[in-house]
Amino acid sequence: xTTAEKxxxxxxxxxxERIGAAGWVKKSLNKVFPDHWSFMLGEVCMYSFVILLLxxxxxxxxxxxxxxxxxxxxxxEPLKGIKMSAAxxxxxxxxxxxRGGLLMRQIHHWAAxxxxxxxxxxxxxxxxxxxxxxxxxxxxxxxxxxxxLGFVEGLFGYxxxxxxxxxxxxxxxxxxxxxxxxxGTYISFFLFGGAFPGVGFLPRIFTLHVxxxxxxFLAVITIHVMxxxxxxxxxxxxxxxxxxxxxxxxxxxxYMAKAGGFFFIVFGVIxxxxxxxxxxxxxxxxxYTPGQISAGSQPDWYMGWLDGLVRMAPxxxxxxFGHTVSxxxxxxxxxxxxxxxxxxxxxxxxxxxITGDKREHHLLDRPRNVPNRTALGVMSITFVIVALINGGNxxxxxxxxxxxxxxxxxxxxxxxxxxxxxxxITKRLCLSLQRAxxxxxxxxxxxxxxxxxxxxxxxxxxxxxxxxKRFVLTSHExxxxxxxxxxxxxxxxxxGAIKNKVRARLSKAHAVxxxxxxxxxxxEIEHH
Amino acid sequence: MKRLSRYRRHRAAxxxxxxxALLAIGTTFNVASATVAQSPNSFARTSAIEEGRQIFLxxxxxxxxxxxxxxxxxxxxxxxxAASVDFQVGTxxxxxxDMSTQxxxxxxxxxxxxxxxxxxxxxxxxxxxxxxxxxxxxYERDGSTAEGGELFRNNCAMCHNFAGQGGAxxxxxxxxxxxGVEPKYIYEALITGPQSMPVFSDKTITPAEKxxxxxxxxxAENEPNLGGATMGRIGPVTEGLLAWxxxxxxxxxxxxxxxxxxx
Numbered sequence: 001x002t003t004a005e006k007x008x009x010x011x012x013x014x015x016x017e018r019i020g021a022a023g024w025v026k027k028s029l030n031k032v033f034p035d036h037w038s039f040m041l042g043e044v045c046m047y048s049f050v051i052l053l054l055x056x057x058x059x060x061x062x063x064x065x066x067x068x069x070x071x072x073x074x075x076x077e078p079l080k081g082i083k084m085s086a087a088x089x090x091x092x093x094x095x096x097x098x099r100g101g102l103l104m105r106q107i108h109h110w111a112a113x114x115x116x117x118x119x120x121x122x123x124x125x126x127x128x129x130x131x132x133x134x135x136x137x138x139x140x141x142x143x144x145x146x147x148x149l150g151f152v153e154g155l156f157g158y159x160x161x162x163x164x165x166x167x168x169x170x171x172x173x174x175x176x177x178x179x180x181x182x183x184g185t186y187i188s189f190f191l192f193g194g195a196f197p198g199v200g201f202l203p204r205i206f207t208l209h210v211x212x213x214x215x216x217f218l219a220v221i222t223i224h225v226m227x228x229x230x231x232x233x234x235x236x237x238x239x240x241x242x243x244x245x246x247x248x249x250x251x252x253x254x255y256m257a258k259a260g261g262f263f264f265i266v267f268g269v270i271x272x273x274x275x276x277x278x279x280x281x282x283x284x285x286x287x288y289t290p291g292q293i294s295a296g297s298q299p300d301w302y303m304g305w306l307d308g309l310v311r312m313a314p315x316x317x318x319x320x321f322g323h324t325v326s327x328x329x330x331x332x333x334x335x336x337x338x339x340x341x342x343x344x345x346x347x348x349x350x351x352x353x354i355t356g357d358k359r360e361h362h363l364l365d366r367p368r369n370v371p372n373r374t375a376l377g378v379m380s381i382t383f384v385i386v387a388l389i390n391g392g393n394x395x396x397x398x399x400x401x402x403x404x405x406x407x408x409x410x411x412x413x414x415x416x417x418x419x420x421x422x423x424x425i426t427k428r429l430c431l432s433l434q435r436a437x438x439x440x441x442x443x444x445x446x447x448x449x450x451x452x453x454x455x456x457x458x459x460x461x462x463x464x465x466x467x468x469k470r471f472v473l474t475s476h477e478x479x480x481x482x483x484x485x486x487x488x489x490x491x492x493x494x495x496g497a498i499k500n501k502v503r504a505r506l507s508k509a510h511a512v513x514x515x516x517x518x519x520x521x522x523x524e525i526e527h528h
Numbered sequence: 529m530k531r532l533s534r535y536r537r538h539r540a541a542x543x544x545x546x547x548x549a550l551l552a553i554g555t556t557f558n559v560a561s562a563t564v565a566q567s568p569n570s571f572a573r574t575s576a577i578e579e580g581r582q583i584f585l586x587x588x589x590x591x592x593x594x595x596x597x598x599x600x601x602x603x604x605x606x607x608x609x610a611a612s613v614d615f616q617v618g619t620x621x622x623x624x625x626d627m628s629t630q631x632x633x634x635x636x637x638x639x640x641x642x643x644x645x646x647x648x649x650x651x652x653x654x655x656x657x658x659x660x661x662x663x664x665x666x667y668e669r670d671g672s673t674a675e676g677g678e679l680f681r682n683n684c685a686m687c688h689n690f691a692g693q694g695g696a697x698x699x700x701x702x703x704x705x706x707x708g709v710e711p712k713y714i715y716e717a718l719i720t721g722p723q724s725m726p727v728f729s730d731k732t733i734t735p736a737e738k739x740x741x742x743x744x745x746x747x748a749e750n751e752p753n754l755g756g757a758t759m760g761r762i763g764p765v766t767e768g769l770l771a772w773x774x775x776x777x778x779x780x781x782x783x784x785x786x787x788x789x790x791x
Contacts, residue, residue, distance in 0.1 A: 286690065403629075
């Protein structure tokens, strides 16, 4: 043993005698993670969150979240002498007078946009591969919670600089709060400290934005990652991969090096974007006053679909007992997202109720092998995209010389027609892909080589695929639909007959698929 | 003399004399009328109005009526003033390329002289806003950028966007971009209210304030892109697009690359 090793050993021993975690660390460092690009989307979320924390901390050093009036005397000429809030003035100072301030602001905002985009991408990966199934339902719900927190945190961050766009967003926020029946106006008064825009809202959301919500984020992210750690990562099917093992690289050294390097790559991409592309140029928007608004006012993209739903809502209102119920805001901004997010959170339980599958799953599904779920996912994406298109209707209208009214009617009709259409098309596509897989297993790869037989006949040579590939294409299980009869064995009508009928229908739809290739099929084809 | 008298009774003498006489009258008229056009003062204005009327009859009257009284598809031009004509014709909006929702800016059909003649003709029909002179338009000296910004956000941004990039109105109509628009035309648009735009009279926005507005618009036009590429200065839509396409796109590409190398 060299002196250096001896010294290191002594130091390690000193720490271990006081902490006693050596055994746990040793076990943990041998933990294995499977390798797939889509498994790194969650890492993008985590790394951009770290970047948000760092850049956000930098911004708090100069930001003044106060709504008190000041006269701007900074370096930006077109706003000199204009009355504005201290929040807006300090954001201008960060942008123009703090060294590296504008870059930090842009890093913070681009990181936020990428954070939310990565969450959505990560969520889609988990959904389409069925990674949310037992035992990971709770972690799925935590993920939905993180997404929801992200909406709120993003909205608050967008509102804090108190520029014209921020204020417009807050105006809509206050309108949505006021649309809650009975208590809405009271809640709005309490939050804003009076009638809109009030004097207290910015300092309040500042505390939430920099303290409470990041704290909640940290807590939920920790549980989220700990659960992945404890329950182990899922993996795609392949030879040697089972429900009982994990195939991949151990944490040290390969995985750690890759993950650590990937952090710097994510940081690099965000810093690159922030260096070359302007985001939220608040000095152009001007300070917020309730009397002003800009054409083409838009929320950040992750709120854009909600804005689009509000924009397409017909002007329905009910007046009763001295109260106004604004259905035009209540339905698109609260009821529809409420239903969507509740449905999304409970989807793992809904699916297991439909399939009757209560087993643990650690092997992922290939999306085509579960056509119903995949189609449902694409249907949801279509819904959000139609809403998002309508959210940007004014921008689309000016830039593509369209009529804003036509876009609105397209979305009003499209929001009902296109998602079901996407469902049907996706399901057919999945079945076609299954058919292609089946062909590949049975007939092999088309080589493009034509051979002329002695008889004069031309045939194309097909090469059999590798056993590994054949395994991947045939290893999935195909559970049959639930058999739920309306009567029991003695012919007595069961309670909850309608519920069973619905469940059987759903189960049947879920189990649709091409029968996968069996060894009998293969043997038969070998005879030919 | 002998030669002349010899041909005096020639067959072609009559027609020849007729041609000479016509040429003489024509030349005299031409010279005479040219002299009239060159002389300044009220006489010139009358002729510009006349010239404008001729252009109007050829190019505009089929829609606006023979006496500019308007018709089923075009408004009356009586009382719209020279500023209105200068704006509409000078920016190429009139004559319209087609009868779609809105006349758009394009290369002008008439040159400066013809436009001035048209303006003079329309202004002669009834009093209306006049074309602002260069002396009036000295926005660099008489305007204030900060005040202009405040006025812009109060009066213009709701249609023309916070940075004057233009925005959508109903039924395919739109507020055009203000980038690259000459100060004269901005001023004329303010006092005449073309198409969907309201009139901002000198009582609503004083001439000095109008110059401030112009100064702010010009400063927005010349403002360097402080934060990097602006992607059209139209707000979060293009930002979100870039975050997905370039940001997530690049990161997924790198993730694919990282995991492929390991195999």
